[in-house]
Each structure stands twice: as structure tokens, then as C-alpha cells.
Amino acid sequence: MNADTPSEKPASVVDELPKPAAELPSTPSASSSGLVIGLGAVALAALVASGLLWQKLSGMQEQLARQSADAGALSQEARAVAKQAQEQAREAAARVSVFDARLSEVALQRTQLEELMQSLSRSRDENLVVDIESSIRLAQQQAQLTGSVEPLLAALKSADQRVTRAAQPRLTPLLRAIGRDIERIKGASVSDTPGLLVKLDELVSLADELVLANAVATVNGIGTAKPPVADNVPSWWRHSLQVVLDEARGLLRVSRIEQAEAALLSPEQSFFVRENFKLKLLNARLGLLARQIESSRADLAAASASLVKYFDTNSRKTQVTLALLQQVQGQMKTLQLPRVDETLAALATAAAGR
Numbered sequence: 001m002n003a004d005t006p007s008e009k010p011a012s013v014v015d016e017l018p019k020p021a022a023e024l025p026s027t028p029s030a031s032s033s034g035l036v037i038g039l040g041a042v043a044l045a046a047l048v049a050s051g052l053l054w055q056k057l058s059g060m061q062e063q064l065a066r067q068s069a070d071a072g073a074l075s076q077e078a079r080a081v082a083k084q085a086q087e088q089a090r091e092a093a094a095r096v097s098v099f100d101a102r103l104s105e106v107a108l109q110r111t112q113l114e115e116l117m118q119s120l121s122r123s124r125d126e127n128l129v130v131d132i133e134s135s136i137r138l139a140q141q142q143a144q145l146t147g148s149v150e151p152l153l154a155a156l157k158s159a160d161q162r163v164t165r166a167a168q169p170r171l172t173p174l175l176r177a178i179g180r181d182i183e184r185i186k187g188a189s190v191s192d193t194p195g196l197l198v199k200l201d202e203l204v205s206l207a208d209e210l211v212l213a214n215a216v217a218t219v220n221g222i223g224t225a226k227p228p229v230a231d232n233v234p235s236w237w238r239h240s241l242q243v244v245l246d247e248a249r250g251l252l253r254v255s256r257i258e259q260a261e262a263a264l265l266s267p268e269q270s271f272f273v274r275e276n277f278k279l280k281l282l283n284a285r286l287g288l289l290a291r292q293i294e295s296s297r298a299d300l301a302a303a304s305a306s307l308v309k310y311f312d313t314n315s316r317k318t319q320v321t322l323a324l325l326q327q328v329q330g331q332m333k334t335l336q337l338p339r340v341d342e343t344l345a346a347l348a349t350a351a352a353g354r
Contacts, residue, residue, distance in 0.1 A: 128163070129174075129351045132159040135155050140152055144291045145291065146193065159178055159343075174347060174350050196331055200328065201285070203324055204278055204282060211311065211318060276306065280303040281299070284300045
């Protein structure tokens with residue numbers, strides 16, 4: 001029984017439960033439909049917005065695709081241009097390297113050409129200097145042999161013209177030195193060597209006619225006058241008297257000799273004295289031809305001393321010989337030729353390249 005009681009009790013509870021929703025009032029159903037409509041409108045708006053977004057996204061995708069395609073084309077073109085630029089750059093680099101090589105070759109050739117021109121110019125100047133030096137030295141030797149300054153002066157004038165035509169600044173000191181030497185040679189007084197040789201020949205020819213200091217003089221040479229003879233004396237008697245008088249006067253001779261050696265000369269020694277005098281004159285002549293001026297002066301001094309010592313100074317021929325000998329000695333003092341040391345020094349400096 002007790003079991004049935006509880007079973008009945010739930011039935012009353014069931015009866016007491018609320019009724020289904022159909023039995024609810026109409027106001028809650030209207031609000032739910034509005035909500036549904038709102039949700040539908042929202043869904044529709046969301047759908048439209050989604051469509052619009054999708055359409056916009058599709059347009060963006062298409063634009064992106066086009067831009068990507070354009071970018072790809074541009075990138076290909078850029079690659080092609082870059083490749084072409086790289087090729088051009090390589091070609092340009094190759095050309096530049098070729099140009100650099102050619103430029104270096106041209107520079108090297110120019111340097112070599114300049115060195116060759118300088119070498120040619122230097123060698124030409126050196127040849128000119130050597131040629132001028134040889135010509136001046138040869139002219140100096142000719143001047144010493146001939147005793148004339150004309151060969152040396154001609155060589156200096158020719159050298160001055162050649163240096164002037166060369167127009168090289170480094171040869172300017174040489175040009176000045178040549179000019180100074182030309183002026184000095186023109187102003188120098190040089191004796192005439194051929195004239196001196198002629199005078200020495202005259203002295204040699206006069207040596208045979210000189211009178212020694214101890215020679216026996218004739219009556220006329222002593223200076224005594226002939227005694228007057230009467231006109232009425234026959235000629236044969238007059239001639240005989242003259243011969244006797246001459247022989248008598250020859251037995252005794254009074255003269256004054258300054259040098260004792262001259263009075264003691266024997267006839268053989270007198271011959272050697274005369275020949276020695278001639279030899280000294282001939283030695284002076286040979287020394288003059290050989291340009292041995294000091295030796296010629298010494299021989300002339302010895303000849304002059306021998307002339308005064310052993311020959312009669314009162315004789316006219318001895319006086320003429322002595323005057324001519326002194327004249328030759330005076331001209332020998334001015335026989336030294338002027339030198340061209342300044343020109344030779346300038347030539348040595350130019351040849352050394354300083």
C-alpha cells in the first residue's frame with residue numbers, strides 16, 4: 001500500500017506542471033519573428049558584404065595577378081637589360097683594357113721617341129763639339145808650324161758659325177768663349193816668321209864676309225891715305241914706290257882687340273869660329289821652323305856673343321850683321337802665338353755634358 005501512495009503522488013505533480021508553449025500568450029512569438037527577421041537581414045547584409053568583399057578581393061587578385069605578370073615581364077626585361085648591360089660593361093671593360101694597353105704602348109713609344117730624339121740631339125751636339133775641338137787643335141798645330149794666326153782664326157770663325165747654326169742653349173758658353181778668343185787673337189801682335197827666316201838666311205850669307213878681330217887689314221882698311229906723288233914721276237917709278245911702301249906698312253900693324261881670345265886665334269881656329277857662328281844661325285833657323293822659340297833665342301844669343309867676341313866690331317859688315325841680329329832677336333820676343341785655352345776648356349765642359 002505504501003508502495004501505491006507514492007505512485008499517486010507524482011500524478012498530481014504532473015497535473016500541476018505548466019502547459020506547453022502553445023498555450024503561451026502571443027507576445028513572445030512576435031518578438032522571436034522580429035529577431036529572426038533581424039537576423040535574416042543581418043545575414044543578408046553580411047552576405048551582400050561578403051559578396052562585395054569577395055568581388056573586391058577578386059578584383060584585387062586580378063590586379064595583383066596583372067601586376068605580378070607585369071612585374072614578371074618587367075623583371076624579365078630588367079634581366080635582359082641587365083644582361084645586356086653586363087655584356088656591354090664587359091665589352092667596355094675589354095675596350096678600356098685594350099685602350100689602356102694601346103695607351104701604355106703609345107706612352108712607351110713616345111718615351112722611347114723622346115729618348116731617341118734626345119740621344120740624337122745629344123749625339124749631334126757631341127759630334128759637333130768633338131769636330132770643333134779637333135779642327136781647333138789642328139789649326140793650332142798649323143799656326144805653330146807656320147807661325148801665322150790665320151789658320152787658328154779661320155778655325156775659330158768656322159766654329160762660331162757652326163755653333164750659331166746649331167742654336168743649342170747648352171753651347172752658349174762655348175759661343176762666348178770662341179768670341180773672346182777671336183778678339184784676343186785679332187788684338188795680338190805676332191811676328192812674321194817668313195820674314196825672320198829671310199833675315200836669318202841673310203845673316204848666314206853675311207857670315208862669310210865678316211872680318212875677324214885678328215885679321216890682317218889692308219892699307220886702305222887701316223884708313224891711311226896714300227902719299228902724294230909728283231906728277232912728273234914716271235909711272236913705273238910710281239908703281240914701284242907704291243909697292244915698296246905697301247910692303248913696309250904691312251910689316252907693322254897696330255890695332256886694339258878688346259877680347260884676348262880673339263887675338264890668340266890661329267887661322268884654323270878662325271875657320272871653325274866662322275863656321276860655328278853659321279851653325280848657330282842655322283840652328284836658330286831650324287828651331288824657328290820647329291817652333292822651338294826658346295832654343296832659337298838661345299842660339300841667337302850665342303851667335304851674338306860670338307860675333308861681338310871674335311869679329312871686328314869696327315867693320316861695316318860686322319855692324320850691319322850685328323844690327324840685323326839684334327833686330328831678329330827683338331822680333332823673336334813677340335813670336336809667341338796666342339793660345340785658345342778658354343775655347344778648349346769650354347769644349348771640354350760641353351763634351352762632359354755639364
